[in-house]
Amino acid sequence: MVALAAGIANVMEPTCSTGSALAIGLGANLPSAAGGPCETLVAVRPRLESLLHIWAAEPCVLHWSPLVRSAPVGGPPGQPDYINAAVVVEVSRTPSHSAALELLHGLQQLELVFGRQRLEHWGPRSLDLDLLWWGDLTIEEPALQLPHPRWHQRAFVLAPLLAIERRSPFQAPRGYPPLTALMEATQERPPRPLLPQSHGWLAGSSATKDHQAN
Numbered sequence: 001m002v003a004l005a006a007g008i009a010n011v012m013e014p015t016c017s018t019g020s021a022l023a024i025g026l027g028a029n030l031p032s033a034a035g036g037p038c039e040t041l042v043a044v045r046p047r048l049e050s051l052l053h054i055w056a057a058e059p060c061v062l063h064w065s066p067l068v069r070s071a072p073v074g075g076p077p078g079q080p081d082y083i084n085a086a087v088v089v090e091v092s093r094t095p096s097h098s099a100a101l102e103l104l105h106g107l108q109q110l111e112l113v114f115g116r117q118r119l120e121h122w123g124p125r126s127l128d129l130d131l132l133w134w135g136d137l138t139i140e141e142p143a144l145q146l147p148h149p150r151w152h153q154r155a156f157v158l159a160p161l162l163a164i165e166r167r168s169p170f171q172a173p174r175g176y177p178p179l180t181a182l183m184e185a186t187q188e189r190p191p192r193p194l195l196p197q198s199h200g201w202l203a204g205s206s207a208t209k210d211h212q213a214n
Contacts, residue, residue, distance in 0.1 A: 010140035011097045020135025021170045022089050024048070024107070025128070025148075025157050029072065029082040032114040032126040037083040038067065038199040040114055040127055045201075047113070048129070051106045052089055053208035055099075061090040063168045065160030066203040068191035072124075073154065079124045084191060085201075086132075086160035088170045095137035104131055104144050132157065133173045147173045155188040163193075168205055 026041055026048075034043035045064075052060055065086045072079040093099060107129040108116075114127040133147035151157050162179050164170065172179065183190075194201075 011138065020091075020095055020137075022091060022095075022103075022134035023086060023132040023151075023161065023170075023172075024089070025084065025086050025130040025132050025151070025160070027070075027082045027084045027128040027130075027156065028114075028126055029080045030115075030124045030126045034114065038194070038201070041067065041083055041085055042200050044110060044114060044127060044129075047110055048087070048107075049206075049208050051110065052091070052103075055103050055106060056091045056093050056208075058092065059207050060092075061205060061207050063088040063090075063164045063170065063205045064203050065163045067194040067199070067201050068156065068159055069194060070156035070159075070191035071189050073156070073188060075123050076120060082156060083194070084156040084160060086157065086164060088161070088164050088168070090170075095135045097137075097139060100131065100134055100137060100139060100144060100146060103134075107131060130157075135171075136174055152176050152182050153186060155183065155186045156191050158183045158186065159191045159193075163203065167203075 026044070028037035028040045030037070032040045032043075034040045049062060052062070068084050070082045070084050072082060111127045111129055116125055116127050130148055131144070131146065132151045137146050139146040158179055161172075162183060165179055176182065177185075
């Protein structure tokens, strides 16, 4: 069950008191101070784990996808390919509007650390961190839309999520077809998986720990 958050338009918060899985998409197609797009995603991973640990106020379980290479969708022509990944997070914190905005702010601060500049719509970027969903939390406002309005249409999101689901099944937001059906329905070119353990990236599950981001 969900309820309209008091005093906030277009926000539906689950009425249950237990937490839900959330998903974050990662992408880059420009270099950053860490190096190329692959090196950027490798470098941001421990920082993202630290952010999630602090935000959740307790350890949480993270399920990481492999890295994939995907063609740009929309935006200006001539962009380089993207390197993409996803992480599904098991967290006991109850989904809420305020907590989602808090996490969004943390993700945007990480993007800035790696040189993100918002110069044009769907333009190339050194780092993109998208909050895709958090359980059945629904938010419709300029700063944040949950679930992400295009997560179920993008092959570069679906392919990493499918790789996670095959190894560690999770609950996507209700009201959507299975990920396999969504992937079959997309008209986009399927992303190409990079070699396992490429650039030091390891797909799999882990628990966040108390550590300081470098």
